[in-house]
Amino acid sequence: MALLELRNVKKVYQQGKIEVAALKGIDLTVEKGEFTTLFGPSGSGKTTMLNMIGCLDKATSGIINFNGQKLEELSKKELAILRRYNIGFVFQSYNLIPVLTAYENVEFAIRLVNKYSKKELKDRVMRILADVGLDGLENRRPNELSGGQKQRVAIARALVKEPKLVLADEPTANLDSKTSEEVLEVMVKMNKELGTTFIFSTHDPQVMDYAHRMLEIRDGLIFEDKRGGRDSVSD
Ligand SMILES: Nc1ncnc2c1ncn2[C@@H]1O[C@H](COP(=O)(O)OP(=O)(O)OP(=O)(O)O)[C@@H](O)[C@H]1O
Secondary structure: OOOOEEEEEEEEEOOOOOOEEEEEEEEEEEOOEEEEEEEEOOOEEEEHHHHHOOOOOOOOOEEEOOEEHHHHHOOOOHHHHHEEEEHHEEEEEOOOOOOOOHHHHHHHHHHHHOOOOHHHHHHHHHHHHHHHHOOOOOOHHHOOOOHHHHHHHHHHHHHHHOEEEEEEEEOOOOOHHHHHHHHHHHHHHHHHHHEEEEEEEEEOOOHHHOOOEEEEEEEOOOEEEEOOOOOOOOO
């Protein structure tokens, strides 16, 4: 069974008296373990698509099936639970809590999931921080970390609860090209090691080399669906 299916998904925003059709009928199937990028011009609907898939907003019409559950049939509370346990988010602006250390930012995300013992929780946080290359930086606050390090914390935070899916909205937009590469390498490594499915949006052509699959979004529709240069984890 596919992890994610979108069937004729449409989203219309109301901007005052004007209706904006941001998604005009998206059909998409994503299998477990895929590393997929969405690219396309500004305003083409990439963020809207991620928000629909991530249960942050509801589609106007169409069907989104995530891990066997139809999102439109779930209540707000059920959507929040599905999101909390199954989906990790990475944003271009990191969205870390400034008063918490790297360790605490990651721990905070896993506490909400509430399925680990105290020891397990500590072990998991330390392991994931080491996995993303932050060994020794656990006690730094976000303002004591570089952009790339902050994004690594955000990736660790997204992954620590072992979600089925990580959604990343332009995760390298604020990083220089070398740091972007390093952050992408971390995501590729986690995709390979944990089998986590990634979907991320980008404007950066360099990012596309890392993907299994590239979806070109134009004007609210999938214009092209291409297989990328990287081997699938299941190969
Ligand atoms: N909350 C909203 N209210 C009204 N219109 C919106 C809202 N969010 C997005 N839109 C509109 O929907 C369309 C798609 O926007 P979206 O942010 O999904 O594009 P994008 O491809 O992610 O763009 P970018 O690459 O600039 O981030 C745009 O026309 C945008 O103005």
